[in-house]
Amino acid sequence: MPRGPEAAVQVWVGGQLFEAERALLVEHCGFFHGLFRSGMREARAAEVRLGVLSASGFRTTLQVLRGERPALAAAEELLQAVECAAFLQAPALARFLEHSLTSDNCALLCDAAAAFGLHDLLHSAALFIRDGARELAAELALPEARAYVAAQRPSSYVAVSTPTPTPGFLxxxxxxxxxxxxxxxxxxxxxxxxxxxxxxxxxxxxxxxxxxxxxxxxxxxxxxxxxxxxxxxxxxxxxxxxxxxxxxxxxxxxxxxxxxxxxxxxxxxxxxxxxxxxxxxxxxxxxxxxxxxxxxxxxxxxxxxxxxxxxxxxxxxxxxxxxxxxxxxxxxxxxxxxxxxxxxxxxxxxxxxxxxxxxxxxxxxxxxxxxxxxxxxxxxxxxxxxxxxxxxxxxxxxxxxxxxxxxxxxxxxxxxxxxxxxxxxxxxxxxxxxxxxx
CATH class of the missing domain: 2.120.10.80 (Kelch-type beta propeller)
Structure with a gap:
């Protein structure tokens, strides 16, 4: 198996085989960065097996890392993406999920981020909920997510007047x-x-x-x-x-x-x-x-x-x-x-x-x-x-x-x-x- 940075890596996830660029995984995923530099036997194997993740979530991860913007509407898709972002330590995927926040999914993503320890996603979702209708906070299931949202201060609209400095009118x-x-x-x-x-x-x-x-x-x-x-x-x-x-x-x-x-x-x-x-x-x-x-x-x-x-x-x-x-x-x-x-x-x-x-x-x-x-x-x-x-x-x-x-x-x-x-x-x-x- 080639070991160069451009080599492809075969990854088994949820019974499905994926092929991905080794350099891409090393650059964007803390898990693969540590794995391929650890010298462990798994790092030298022809294939990598990830038994704890879903195939759908890993497919979404690869799409995001390659610059695509997959549409994630179903709750299961969002949860699988959060799980992959946390396990693989993939900041780009977590950031993509922040950009995907809507009033329909913010409570789900806030709970999931609290459960999986994705702090930036948790913070963005909490601010989204804090600024929104009160019904959004009522949809939260986890006590730690509710507490974090309640601790945030709501945003405010700001209006800036447009004067120009004039002597005598400062x-x-x-x-x-x-x-x-x-x-x-x-x-x-x-x-x-x-x-x-x-x-x-x-x-x-x-x-x-x-x-x-x-x-x-x-x-x-x-x-x-x-x-x-x-x-x-x-x-x-x-x-x-x-x-x-x-x-x-x-x-x-x-x-x-x-x-x-x-x-x-x-x-x-x-x-x-x-x-x-x-x-x-x-x-x-x-x-x-x-x-x-x-x-x-x-x-x-x-x-x-x-x-x-x-x-x-x-x-x-x-x-x-x-x-x-x-x-x-x-x-x-x-x-x-x-x-x-x-x-x-x-x-x-x-x-x-x-x-x-x-x-x-x-x-x-x-x-x-x-x-x-x-x-x-x-x-x-x-x-x-x-x-x-x-x-x-x-x-x-x-x-x-x-x-x-x-x-x-x-x-x-x-x-x-x-x-x-x-x-x-x-x-x-x-x-x-x-x-x-x-």
């Missing part, structure tokens, strides 16, 4: 972060923005329970703010952090898989295609693959462990593309051919992307929504909203997609009562809504 009440008190159905003040910060045309995102602001401009000349700012809700403190190498404003900032991405934007009134990634641990930015075209203020969303942006193209075309980190490339996902007008956003919910726009052109004050299913690639038109106003913002949570029309200081999703953070209505590009803090 103490303006508009320089605030607000959070949504969902029990009282009202907005509360969370913190004041730093005096040096500007959220006008800035990128705003959350990552690791922190809020980040990048870019922003001062004055009519659009002077770019040099520093970025990070807010930590645990200590209630702001700290500066380095800006991207390329100065930019009207950039889209996304927190994804442990990194911040500054996507596109403008500089000196010229759209850019460059994208930079920030590593909070190393506190440094690096360039990644450019967008397929220059773009500013691009809609962005992530679902099922995938990062997407939406680009405008001539001839009434909206292109959805996905960033793939391993080849470092933007890959085409779908094209929507619709009459366009102005203002659009993109919302991810479960396994679908909702592209929201102020159109069609003959009725531009109405909100039109297209749903792109990521599983089978189909596109359907949703019911048209009669909400009217200016630029669109959006979000998705617990079975609903919300749109926010930006023509006042602190507009809110339609399911909550409108709240005003300070009692004033300054001119604003519109609120930035996110759900970061627990």
């Amino acid at each position: 103490e303006d009440a508009s320089r605030t972060l607000c959070y949504l008190d969902e029990e009282e159905d009202a907005w509360r003040t969370l913190a004041a923005l730093p005096l040096e910060a500007s959220t006008m045309l800035a990128g705003v995102a959350t990552l690791g329970n922190k809020l980040y602001i990048v870019g922003g401009v001062r004055g009519a000349s659009k002077e770019v703010v040099e520093l970025g700012f990070c807010y930590d809700p645990d200590g209630g403190t702001w700290r500066p952090f380095p800006s991207p190498h390329q100065p930019r404003y009207d950039t889209t900032l996304a927190g994804f898989e442990g990194y911040l991405y500054a996507i596109g934007g403008e500089f000196q009134r010229t759209p850019m295609s460059s994208v930079e990634r920030y590593d909070p641990a190393a506190r440094c930015w690096s360039f990644v693959a450019d967008l397929p075209q220059p773009a500013a203020g691009v809609p962005c969303a992530h679902a099922r462990g995938r990062l997407f942006v939406c680009l405008w193209r001539p001839a009434d075309t909206t292109a959805v593309v996905e960033y793939a980190a391993r080849p470092d490339a933007w890959l085409p996902v779908a094209e929507l051919r619709r009459p366009q007008s102005y203002g659009h956003c993109m919302v991810a919910h479960r396994d679908s992307l909702y592209v929201v726009r102020n159109g069609p052109s003959d009725d531009f004050l109405h909100c039109a929504i297209d749903c792109l299913n990521l599983g089978h690639g189909s596109v359907t038109r949703c019911r048209q909203s009669s909400q009217q106003g200016g630029a669109l913002h959006g979000g998705g949570a617990w079975g609903h997609v919300y749109t926010v029309t930006a023509y006042s200081r602190c507009s809110t999703p339609s399911r909550v009562a409108p709240g005003d953070c300070s009692g004033k209505k300054p001119a604003s590009r519109g609120p930035v809504l996110c759900r970061p803090f627990s």
Whole structure:
């Protein structure tokens, strides 16, 4: 039997024979990494037998390790995948299960993760349940899972105002972060923005329970703010952090898989295609693959462990593309051919992307929504909203997609009562809504 890294390994699981790449198993599974480096007799055998796992679960493991995204709907399939992730010590499979969380399976996965000791999956499922309807927690079977969920703090929606620093107005009440008190159905003040910060045309995102602001401009000349700012809700403190190498404003900032991405934007009134990634641990930015075209203020969303942006193209075309980190490339996902007008956003919910726009052109004050299913690639038109106003913002949570029309200081999703953070209505590009803090 060949012993090189490219050699195939035959694995018997549940009475079925599988052939897998030795290097793939060693790289992604702690069990095989230890086995093949142990010098044990089993490591030198022509075949490896795993009598404790199911064939279906191991098949799912191989699919995930090879970059596939199998659809796991049945409870038995999910449980077998959790068992394989724990026994084989396969972080990639555990992460795939985190990306597969829905309101239908979160209780099952939370119980299974508690039973098999998959802490990251347990934590993600617990946060999912803690933020959801109370009925979700009632479905938990294990006392340790119920206790862990109860120990988590729920997340909050946060709205960021968009002022620009102006001498004489640094103490303006508009320089605030607000959070949504969902029990009282009202907005509360969370913190004041730093005096040096500007959220006008800035990128705003959350990552690791922190809020980040990048870019922003001062004055009519659009002077770019040099520093970025990070807010930590645990200590209630702001700290500066380095800006991207390329100065930019009207950039889209996304927190994804442990990194911040500054996507596109403008500089000196010229759209850019460059994208930079920030590593909070190393506190440094690096360039990644450019967008397929220059773009500013691009809609962005992530679902099922995938990062997407939406680009405008001539001839009434909206292109959805996905960033793939391993080849470092933007890959085409779908094209929507619709009459366009102005203002659009993109919302991810479960396994679908909702592209929201102020159109069609003959009725531009109405909100039109297209749903792109990521599983089978189909596109359907949703019911048209009669909400009217200016630029669109959006979000998705617990079975609903919300749109926010930006023509006042602190507009809110339609399911909550409108709240005003300070009692004033300054001119604003519109609120930035996110759900970061627990």
